[in-house]
Amino acid sequence: MKKIIIFLSCLLLAMPAAMAQNETAAKAVNKKNMVVKEWNTSAKGARQLDHITTYSAEGKKIEEIEYDTAGKQKWRKRYEWGANLRMTRELVYDEHNRLVNYKTFEYNEFGKKKVQYTYSPKGKLQSTKVYEYITQDE
Numbered sequence: 001m002k003k004i005i006i007f008l009s010c011l012l013l014a015m016p017a018a019m020a021q022n023e024t025a026a027k028a029v030n031k032k033n034m035v036v037k038e039w040n041t042s043a044k045g046a047r048q049l050d051h052i053t054t055y056s057a058e059g060k061k062i063e064e065i066e067y068d069t070a071g072k073q074k075w076r077k078r079y080e081w082g083a084n085l086r087m088t089r090e091l092v093y094d095e096h097n098r099l100v101n102y103k104t105f106e107y108n109e110f111g112k113k114k115v116q117y118t119y120s121p122k123g124k125l126q127s128t129k130v131y132e133y134i135t136q137d138e
Contacts, residue, residue: 031055060085073097086111101126108133 038051049071054063060081066074073095080089090103099121106115116129 031059031061033057034059056081058085060087075100 032055034055036051036053036055037049038053040048040050042048048069049067051067052063052065053061056062058081060079062079062081064077066076068074075095076093076097078091078093079087080091082088086107087105089105092100092102094100101121102119104117104119105113106117108114112133113131115131117125118127118129120126
């Protein structure tokens, strides 16, 4: 009888934690038409906008903007997605909304990035990044 009471007590204590995890997971998944604003707050309570991330109706990240301490744009990134739901281009802009560079991607058979190509605003290849995925059995 004592073991049953201990078991039920543990079960009752674990239920709220499990429910909180399910709620957190559900909220994290649904980013459709979402705008996330990140704010910095000083010890005196002054708020400063730091970062904005915007998601599409499909829940894909379509834009990010980073701000400096004066509230001015530091950079902006725009993301373009293909019909296969993979990112096709990432465009990087400076504080004056001038294109700095853009990236295109190749994917492997598992849908993971295989190669990233970075181009100048005029389309000249600047660099290539190759992704390698290594799994380790434990």
